[in-house]
Amino acid sequence: DTGVSQNPRHKITKRGQNVTFRCDPISEHNRLYWYRQTLGQGPEFLTYFQNEAQLEKSRLLSDRFSAERPKGSFSTLEIQRTEQGDSAMYLCASTITGTGLSNEKLFFGSGTQLSVL
Amino acid sequence: DAKTTQPNSMESNEEEPVHLPCNHSTISGTDYIHWYRQLPSQGPEYVIHGLTSNVNNRMASLAIAEDRKSSTLILHRATLRDAAVYYCIHSKGAQKLVFGQGTRLTINP
Numbered sequence: 001d002t003g004v005s006q007n008p009r010h011k012i013t014k015r016g017q018n019v020t021f022r023c024d025p026i027s028e029h030n031r032l033y034w035y036r037q038t039l040g041q042g043p044e045f046l047t048y049f050q051n052e053a054q055l056e057k058s059r060l061l062s063d064r065f066s067a068e069r070p071k072g073s074f075s076t077l078e079i080q081r082t083e084q085g086d087s088a089m090y091l092c093a094s095t096i097t098g099t100g101l102s103n104e105k106l107f108f109g110s111g112t113q114l115s116v117l
Numbered sequence: 118d119a120k121t122t123q124p125n126s127m128e129s130n131e132e133e134p135v136h137l138p139c140n141h142s143t144i145s146g147t148d149y150i151h152w153y154r155q156l157p158s159q160g161p162e163y164v165i166h167g168l169t170s171n172v173n174n175r176m177a178s179l180a181i182a183e184d185r186k187s188s189t190l191i192l193h194r195a196t197l198r199d200a201a202v203y204y205c206i207h208s209k210g211a212q213k214l215v216f217g218q219g220t221r222l223t224i225n226p
Contacts, residue, residue, distance in 0.1 A: 004160075033213070042204055042216030043161065056213065091160050097210070104210035105151070108160030 004109035020078045021112045025094030035091040082116045126221040135192040139205030142186045154201040200224045
């Protein structure tokens with residue numbers, strides 16, 4: 001169990017550029033979440049996947065944001081035309097479902113810190 | 118969205134017990150109570166969760182009120198490594214956990 005891996009750890013970009021982050025969940029986990037966290041706040045839910053299907057998107061997720069999980073394994077989160085307000089930590093988490101609610105817990109990666117200049 | 122209320126911050130001394138309270142008055146009968154913590158520069162980390170009965174694991178204990186409208190996370194003997202933001206959440210399983218601002222715990226040596 002190597003845990004949830006996120007790359008890159010840090011990304012600095014200029015306003016208007018596109019960025020893409022990658023998340024590799026724990027291998028047998030069928031559910032994958034993306035969260036965003038700004039300084040001093042708790043993580044905010046963005047979207048989640050059950051296998052390759054994107055089941056829910058937050059109202060926070062503008063049309064500049066898109067997430068994919070093409071083969072039900074790794075996931076990417078792309079932000080187009082970045083704005084300074086997109087600066088945040090982007091967290092990925094995974095879990096396995098179908099073994100009972102009492103077993104469900106999220107495993108988080110260390111996040112990708114995005115700075116938009 | 119599921120709402121919990123926690124103190125913004127708490128302080129304790131090393132090697133002493135810490136009791137972190139949480140109110141979740143809107144909890145439904147099938148929601149679990151989850152606690153996660155976040156150390157500096159890391160993603161949140163699972164601590165413990167429970168439904169009705171008190172729960173113990175190697176990290177902490179969870180005491181759940183009889184009416185389930187509040188709970189307390191207990192760290193039996195705090196260490197400096199327990200300094201973190203602690204989040205209390207209620208949800209069905211791990212579905213779309215909604216984090217509040219949590220309690221920032223400071224441990225004094």
